[in-house]
Amino acid sequence: MGEKNILLVEDDEDQVILAMRALRKHGIVAEVDEVVVSETGEDALDYMFGTGPYDGRDANTTPEFVLLDVHLPKLNGLQVLERLRDDARTQLVPVILFSSSNEHRDVVKGYELGANSYVTKPANFEKFSEAMQYLGWYWLNFNETP
Template sequence: MSEKVILLVEDNPDDEFLTLKALKKNNLANDVVVARDGVEALDYLFGTGIYEGRDTSFMPEVMLLDLKLPKVSGLEVLKRMRSDARTKFVPVVVLTSSIEERDLVESYQLGANSYVRKPVNFIEFTEAVRQLGLYWMVLNQLPNEKMSRS
């Protein structure tokens, strides 16, 4: 597996399918790890649970995070990420169907890098995922791992 991983945290199988299809269509689906609830996302990030032993020196290039997740909410995942030095700088794009203003505000307060409402139309959704993928996987620059921990 290459170092450039997208972590997709999505509990809706239809949205997961559409996101993966959009990433693949735009040649951005090399390494996508799917977590279907908040616990699975945290396990992946911190190398616990089903991801026990994962090399946590490699973090996702970007996380696409739904908010309304079973077990642990997307907002709680974000809160735990930002409170840990290992995951503090992992870019998080909240990709949600929530239209609640408080979700948007709280996402940014907890350290989201971007907040995108899922378009209902497949063509618009594919374009949104394409733009997200290109920006976060190609254009965005992350701090050097060693420098960000000092």
């Protein structure tokens, strides 16, 4: 059986620290082999397709789920999602858009492009931590992947 990973795509270092703290606090990190952090959309795509700095990585080993920020520099989260859905190797990987934006157009566009879920990041750490707990446990322990 391959490695069990989560891909976190987030450009804000403080958000990464908070997410990792929450994932550790709730035992999510212990459930996987690795939480891979990508700071850019380009890096996330390189990871998913085994290209660039990830050349040689088994691109057939896909993450259990991708936690994808919508507002990334250059290649934003919606563009990353679109590319993931356009490729047969990644079109079924669960992608959760996790953003500080709850703008209706972002939510609608995310679902139109094939997001499995859209969650607005709570500003309060306890609520943020709770959201990470529920997301992690649901996608790792309750969701059935193809």
